[in-house]
Amino acid sequence: MPQQVPQPHTDRMTRFGGGAVVAGVRPGTDPLVALTAADLARATRGRLYVAYVDEQRLVEQEFPDGSVRHGEVNPDSDNEGWRRTEARLLSELGALLNPGHGWEFRYLAGRPDRALTHLARAVDAAVIGVGNRAPEHNAKVREFLDGTLALKLARHQHRPVLAVPLSVVDWKAPMPWA
Structure with missing residues (x-):
């Protein structure tokens, strides 16, 4: 018999008031995700956890605070490259x-949806925020077929997902795939 997956329910809710906020970010991208998550954390008096998920690294061990020990997918690659990305x-x-508002950074590894879910569980986050871009002509086929990170998060864990718009499409413009 297949294992039952816990479903969203009011008993499993983390209240926004004082609940942590997790934000998934990437180096050199639009600051809107981090700023939106920080504003939400400030408004709800919650702690902010900002995370980057390095898909080129493997999770070796997950820790109760949401951090991970990670290693290289390719043993011949630059093992210190991740430290430069983190810096x-x-x-x-x-x-x-704002340094006055408490926030912590986590460098995670593996699949972004799984890594952010692990962090959110560990810190009992009320919400996970990620960026959401409008579809482009050169959008990855995998993303088109499999869905965005926000959609994957919404399908595979019980916390609300805040999709911060980073670009939009004019309603009257033809869709990129049309």
Whole structure:
């Protein structure tokens, strides 16, 4: 008999008031996701956790605080490249986010939907925020067929997902796939 997946329910809800906010970000991208999540965390008096998920690294161990120990997918690759990415993100976030409001950064690995879900569970987040772009002509086929990160998160865990628009399509413009 297949294992029952816990479904969304009022008993499993994390209240927004004081609940943590998790934001998934990427280096060098639009600051709207981090700023929107920080504003929500400030408004709800919750702690902000900003995370980057490196899909080129493998999770070796998950920890109760939502952090992970990770390793290279390719043993011949630059093992210190992730440290440069982490330093870049910390610099970008440090310039963007108010140091007076508590926030923490997590460098995660593996599939973004799974990694962000693990972090959200670990910190008992009330919401997960990610960026959402309008479809483009050169959109990845996988994303077109499989769905966006926001959609994957909404399908595979019980917390609300805040999809922050990073680009929009004019209602009157033809869709890229048309």
